[in-house]
Amino acid sequence: MTDAIILLVEDNASDEELTLRALKRANVRNPVVVVRDGAAALDYVFRRGAYADRAPGEEIQVVLLDLNLPKLSGHDVLRAVRADERTHLLPVVILTSSNEDRDLAEGYAGGCNSYVVKPVDFTQFAEAVRQLGLYWLVLNQRPRSP
Amino acid sequence: MANGRDHQPTTLDDLRVTVAADATAFLEAAPDAMVIVRRDGRILFANGQAERLFGYPRDELIGQLVDVLVPARYRGAHPGHRAGFFDTPRARPMGAGVELYAVRKDGTEFPAEISLGPVATAHGSVVSAAIRDVTERNRVAQARAELAAIVDSSDDAIIAETLDGMVRSWNRGAERIFGYTAAEMIGRPVAALLPPGRVGEGPTIIAQLLRGDRVAPFESVRRRKDGQDIDVSVTISLIRDVHGQIVGASKVARDISDRKRAERALAAAKEATDVANRELEAFSYSVAHDLRAPLRGIDGFSLALLEDCHDALDATGQRYLRRVRELTQHMAQLIESLLSLARITRGELRHERVDLGAAARATVERLRTIQPDRQVEVGIADDLIAWGDGRLLGVALDNLLGNAWKFTRDHAAPRIELGAGAFDGARTYFVRDNGAGFDMAHAAKLFGVFQRLHSPDQFEGTGIGLATVQRIIRRHGGRIWADGAVGAGATFYFTVPTQGPPP
Numbered sequence: 004m005t006d007a008i009i010l011l012v013e014d015n016a017s018d019e020e021l022t023l024r025a026l027k028r029a030n031v032r033n034p035v036v037v038v039r040d041g042a043a044a045l046d047y048v049f050r051r052g053a054y055a056d057r058a059p060g061e062e063i064q065v066v067l068l069d070l071n072l073p074k075l076s077g078h079d080v081l082r083a084v085r086a087d088e089r090t091h092l093l094p095v096v097i098l099t100s101s102n103e104d105r106d107l108a109e110g111y112a113g114g115c116n117s118y119v120v121k122p123v124d125f126t127q128f129a130e131a132v133r134q135l136g137l138y139w140l141v142l143n144q145r146p147r148s149p
Numbered sequence: 150m151a152n153g154r155d156h157q158p159t160t161l162d163d164l165r166v167t168v169a170a171d172a173t174a175f176l177e178a179a180p181d182a183m184v185i186v187r188r189d190g191r192i193l194f195a196n197g198q199a200e201r202l203f204g205y206p207r208d209e210l211i212g213q214l215v216d217v218l219v220p221a222r223y224r225g226a227h228p229g230h231r232a233g234f235f236d237t238p239r240a241r242p243m244g245a246g247v248e249l250y251a252v253r254k255d256g257t258e259f260p261a262e263i264s265l266g267p268v269a270t271a272h273g274s275v276v277s278a279a280i281r282d283v284t285e286r287n288r289v290a291q292a293r294a295e296l297a298a299i300v301d302s303s304d305d306a307i308i309a310e311t312l313d314g315m316v317r318s319w320n321r322g323a324e325r326i327f328g329y330t331a332a333e334m335i336g337r338p339v340a341a342l343l344p345p346g347r348v349g350e351g352p353t354i355i356a357q358l359l360r361g362d363r364v365a366p367f368e369s370v371r372r373r374k375d376g377q378d379i380d381v382s383v384t385i386s387l388i389r390d391v392h393g394q395i396v397g398a399s400k401v402a403r404d405i406s407d408r409k410r411a412e413r414a415l416a417a418a419k420e421a422t423d424v425a426n427r428e429l430e431a432f433s434y435s436v437a438h439d440l441r442a443p444l445r446g447i448d449g450f451s452l453a454l455l456e457d458c459h460d461a462l463d464a465t466g467q468r469y470l471r472r473v474r475e476l477t478q479h480m481a482q483l484i485e486s487l488l489s490l491a492r493i494t495r496g497e498l499r500h501e502r503v504d505l506g507a508a509a510r511a512t513v514e515r516l517r518t519i520q521p522d523r524q525v526e527v528g529i530a531d532d533l534i535a536w537g538d539g540r541l542l543g544v545a546l547d548n549l550l551g552n553a554w555k556f557t558r559d560h561a562a563p564r565i566e567l568g569a570g571a572f573d574g575a576r577t578y579f580v581r582d583n584g585a586g587f588d589m590a591h592a593a594k595l596f597g598v599f600q601r602l603h604s605p606d607q608f609e610g611t612g613i614g615l616a617t618v619q620r621i622i623r624r625h626g627g628r629i630w631a632d633g634a635v636g637a638g639a640t641f642y643f644t645v646p647t648q649g650p651p652p
Contacts, residue, residue, distance in 0.1 A: 124478060
């Protein structure tokens with residue numbers, strides 16, 4: 004289970020650092036891979052480009068996906084992940100500042116597993132990250148990969 | 150002829166004798182009223198039609214002066230006209246363009262056409278007069294002239310055409326709209342008006358009409374004589390003759406260029422508004438996303454500092470950091486309020502029955518839940534029904550009641566009231582409190598964005614609530630104003646539609 008990777012797709016360095024800190028304080032020991040844009044996220048997910056050599060044992064447990072990203076938006080990443088047979092069941096949690104109705108609608112229509120709005124209050128943010136880690140890394144049962 | 154022996158062969162001479170003997174019978178059988186008059190004006194003969202037309206028995210007419218058949222106002226001049234005619238007799242046929250009047254025994258007049266035929270006899274000249282009542286003919290002609298005048302005075306082009314598309318009539322509206330005169334178009338194909346690409350339009354529709362389909366007025370384009378294309382609305386219907394036979398089609402074409410121009414201008418204006426709204430939406434979105442992210446960083450690192458470097462900070466340092474976090478939260482609230490203000494401005498306004506009293510009770514319930522220790526007396530009137538967007542009016546009440554709740558905080562016996570009354574004849578709702586109130590000198594600032602009449606130390610707030618309320622009321626076509634005094638509470642009045650459009 005220690006190889007179950009959390010893929011954090013986040014272009015904001017502060018949010019990245021604070022998310023990592025919150026995961027650490029929540030005792031999440033899983034390795035966290037951070038990518039800064041949508042294109043890199045897909046490269047990592049599909050083992051191509053800079054991530055062509057990702058080891059077969061390094062499986063993604065959950066993707067924490069920001070929406071407002073350079074190159075490809077979070078919505079685009081989600082669509083690409085869902086469209087591919089290899090990854091269409093991969094848990095994807097949208098973690099974003101946007102609480103706009105249309106983002107929520109598009110996110111759920113695109114097949115996200117959860118949609119979490121990052122609160123400005125960091126105490127709440129940390130709590131949200133802690134619960135996410137607990138749920139997706141500990142409680143949630145996934146079907147075995149084929 | 151009339152004696153039933155017609156089948157026997159007769160010679161031409163026999164027939165002549167018979168005709169001569171029966172001349173009276175011919176006069177009797179004439180379709181018009183006939184009288185024969187002597188030079189002195191005495192009537193020698195009148196036929197049955199004359200009896201019926203003038204209402205005299207025949208024996209009253211015979212020997213009578215013909216002048217009695219002329220209306221009294223012309224009677225004086227009549228013997229002179231009569232004498233003149235006998236002096237220079239010449240046949241005057243029907244329809245010679247002279248319209249006269251005749252009078253019946255009962256005194257009623259009628260327009261008459263009279264033909265005169267001088268006849269020389271062995272005993273002096275006589276005149277046979279045939280009189281025809283033209284009342285009905287005149288009426289038909291009048292009706293036709295009226296219809297023609299109506300057609301001609303129409304602003305619309307009214308065109309009649311044959312089934313093969315040749316123009317039969319062309320009114321002045323058609324001249325004005327299409328630039329062709331009637332002389333230029335009558336007898337020519339109406340297809341001259343069709344721009345390329347629409348040539349089949351007329352025949353197609355006439356074919357539909359001939360099949361018995363209903364054809365609604367439609368909008369199309371026609372080309373004027375000067376080559377300019379104009380927008381028209383066209384109604385086509387079939388023309389039938391008196392036997393019900395379809396003989397052509399009538400087209401009524403209305404120049405709708407002005408309306409079309411206005412529609413296009415409206416569409417362009419709407420498009421511009423939509424673009425502006427989309428830009429506003431994009432702006433709101435980036436405000437939401439891009440301004441919140443650094444705030445979250447400030448708050449997050451402040452917390453990290455407090456937690457991770459706790460021992461390195463003295464009490465003052467820790468207090469400063471807590472202030473940083475408070476201010477961050479305040480700014481987050483400002484952003485949130487601005488976003489909700491922007492959301493209220495855009496989006497469709499719903500129109501539904503809204504129970505303001507029920508909405509207010511729900512709001513007060515929430516306020517009591519959040520601050521259970523506050524003891525506020527709340528009075529909500531019955532029957533506060535408005536018509537508008539229930540969600541938005543709920544937001545307005547949230548803000549007004551929330552303010553009243555907040556500003557009565559320091560009062561010993563706080564009271565909030567929601568009611569309605571008539572002000573200047575319009576049903577007006579109000580939210581009244583007995584709280585901190587405000588100085589009327591600053592009333593104009595109440596509804597401005599970020600305008601606050603209290604310092605954050607006295608009463609917290611973003612300065613956006615009342616701006617939001619005002620925008621909601623205005624979107625409903627209503628008005629909002631306030632009344633108050635420092636320390637004596639505040640009353641906010643607003644109007645919104647009280648009922649929907651009639652069904």
